[in-house]
Amino acid sequence: MPQKTLTSNTGVEMPAIGLGVFQTPPDSTTAAVEEAFRLGYRHIDTPAVYLNEKPARIAEDFDVFALELPPSRSPRSTRSTPEYAAGRTGQHHSRNERQIPEA
Helix, strand or coil, rough: CCCCEECCCCCCCEEEECCECCCCHHHHHHHHHHHHHCCCCCCCEECHHHHCCHHHHHHHHHHHHHHHCCCCHEEEEEECCCCCCCCCCCCHHHHHHHHCCCC
């Protein structure tokens, strides 16, 4: 059964249901995100202000590899940082760290 998606005001589609990792301890985040992917989640909410974005990104990388998803279909995480107003989003930083080209 296809997942219901929502379209942002910029035209990006994302799954309507996702996993939020707010207040998830960094040492538990990787396992939580990996389990979410095993269960079919493809939207992980990991703003940098949660301070567990890096463990979640490690789990995303693991599951993108395990699921054999191309970078263009890799899970998208919503991120907002104080740098957003300066045009530098957390997603930009994350994509650079993961060496994924900007869309």
